[in-house]
Amino acid sequence: MSTAFEVLPRDLSSYRRGNTGIDYVHRFESGHAGPHVLVNALTHGNEFCGMVAACHLLDNAVRPRCGTLTVSFANVAAYESFDPAQPLKSRQLEHNLNRIWSSEWLDGPQDSAELRRARELRPAVAAADHVLDLHSTSSDVQPFWVYRRFGRNAIAAQAIGRPRVHLVMPLGLSPGTPLIVHGRFAEQNFHGVSLVAECGGHFRQASADLAVDVALDFLAHFGLIERARTPQPPAERYELLRTVVVQTPDWRFARPVIGFETFAGGELIASDGDIEIRAPDDGCTILMPTRVPKVGNEGVYLARLLAEPATN
Ligand SMILES: [Zn+2]
Numbered sequence: 001m002s003t004a005f006e007v008l009p010r011d012l013s014s015y016r017r018g019n020t021g022i023d024y025v026h027r028f029e030s031g032h033a034g035p036h037v038l039v040n041a042l043t044h045g046n047e048f049c050g051m052v053a054a055c056h057l058l059d060n061a062v063r064p065r066c067g068t069l070t071v072s073f074a075n076v077a078a079y080e081s082f083d084p085a086q087p088l089k090s091r092q093l094e095h096n097l098n099r100i101w102s103s104e105w106l107d108g109p110q111d112s113a114e115l116r117r118a119r120e121l122r123p124a125v126a127a128a129d130h131v132l133d134l135h136s137t138s139s140d141v142q143p144f145w146v147y148r149r150f151g152r153n154a155i156a157a158q159a160i161g162r163p164r165v166h167l168v169m170p171l172g173l174s175p176g177t178p179l180i181v182h183g184r185f186a187e188q189n190f191h192g193v194s195l196v197a198e199c200g201g202h203f204r205q206a207s208a209d210l211a212v213d214v215a216l217d218f219l220a221h222f223g224l225i226e227r228a229r230t231p232q233p234p235a236e237r238y239e240l241l242r243t244v245v246v247q248t249p250d251w252r253f254a255r256p257v258i259g260f261e262t263f264a265g266g267e268l269i270a271s272d273g274d275i276e277i278r279a280p281d282d283g284c285t286i287l288m289p290t291r292v293p294k295v296g297n298e299g300v301y302l303a304r305l306l307a308e309p310a311t312n
Contacts (some may be wrong), residue, residue, distance in 0.1 A: 005164035006205040007048045008080050012073060015058060024060060024073040025124050034067025035222050038128035039215050041071075042096045043135065043179055045078025049199040049211035050134030056212045064224035072124055074179075077113050087203065088138060096297075098133075099176025101125070101183075125182050130156075131194040132218045133179050135225055136210045136284040138291045139258035140201035143210055147195045148174075148181050149239075151311055156193040158310035160217045161232030162210070163197060166310065167287060167303060168239045175243050193222075235310045238285055238303035245284055248273030253300075259287050270300060 018026040039057060054071050058060075063069070073079070075097045082090040094112035102148030106119055125131065143163035147153035149170050157166055176180065180194035197214045200207035220227035254268040255261075263269055263279035269286060270277040280302065287301040 005084060005087070005203045007052060007203050007208050008084075008256070009048065009079060010051070012051070012055075012079070014203050015055070015073060016076075020124060022072075022120050022124055024076050025121070027070045028063050028069045028071075030064040030066050030068065030224075032066040034064065034224065035053060035129040036070065036127060037064075037219060037222050037224055038069040038070045038072065038124065038131045039218065040125075040133045040179065041073050042076060042079050043074045043133055044096075045075045045080075045092060046082060046087060046202055047091075047134070047136040048069065048203060049136045049207040052208035053134055053211035053215040057215060060214075062219070062225060064219070065226070067129075067224055068122055069224055070128060072121065074121060075114065075117060077117065081231065092297075096176065098178045101179050101181065102177035105177070110117070122182075125179060126184070129192045130218075130222055131185065131192070132193070132213065133181055133196045133214060135196055135198050136200055136202045136204070136207045137198050137259065137288060138202060139289070140204065141259040143200045143207070143253065144198050144238075144287075145195050145207075146180075146198060148186065152191065152193050153195055154237075154310040156221060156233050157195055160214070161229065162214065162219050163199070164232060164235055166235050166237040167198075167301070168237055168306065170240060173243055175245065189223070189267065191284045220270065237306040237308075237310055239306050240287075240288065240301055240303050241280060241284070242302045244270070244272075244277050244302065246272060246290065246293045246295050246297055246299040247275055249295060251290070251299055253289060257289045257300075258287060259289055261286055269302070272299065 041054040095114035097114040144165035145157040146167045170221040185194040199210040219225045250273045253270045263284045265282040289300045
């Protein structure tokens, strides 16, 4: 696999000492009433777009005119393990930091670099009203939002406007507990918006540029900064139907895929040993096909286009 590295890791040591008592977490209070917004980078260590956006906010001294802004770099330990010869490996050290945000894991007996970091970051996530978690994808596909199916998330993602594509996760279909559904963010009646922005392929300058724009637009949406907005077309929304987890070491896609391919009802998407993964219906769209199949990890997400507008 050849990878073009348009964005490479920077030395983040100067960002280590924040003002919250948690390494790599910086908080700015406006002194005026308003929401507390968290912009989080590097939940996955090799997803540099978020790092660029977080550095942009800090280096340009972006300060909230109301409410509170917190900027965090999550899995810096994995980020620092980046090896260009194995660019996907520094996603995580032991655990996927985006699957362990339940009290079962956070209060549980297990230990790992990611669990320790999640336990450190927990008060910063729990303190926020609204969370933006910046990610990138292993293939160069169009950027998209990912969120739990709550109207508040859909409306905010639509209003912010870019990315234009939404992946809506119904309750119970996410493997593990992602950061954006930690604690109150999983509650139907909580007011807080929590969104993942998948900003494009790892290591791409365009992904980093989009992450900066999405972060600034997110802050503007909640009134923390003033920013002119570019009108965007209506969202294209996909609803997750199924998360297919790899069961055997013999996972193979039926044809080369990068994501957003559409399959006819019954068409073979992948085989996993003797297991066949077929499209449940016409127009089944696949997202985030794995490039490194690993037993127990997500192999592919099956989704369908939603006709209804982004209100729920
Ligand atoms: Zn990610």
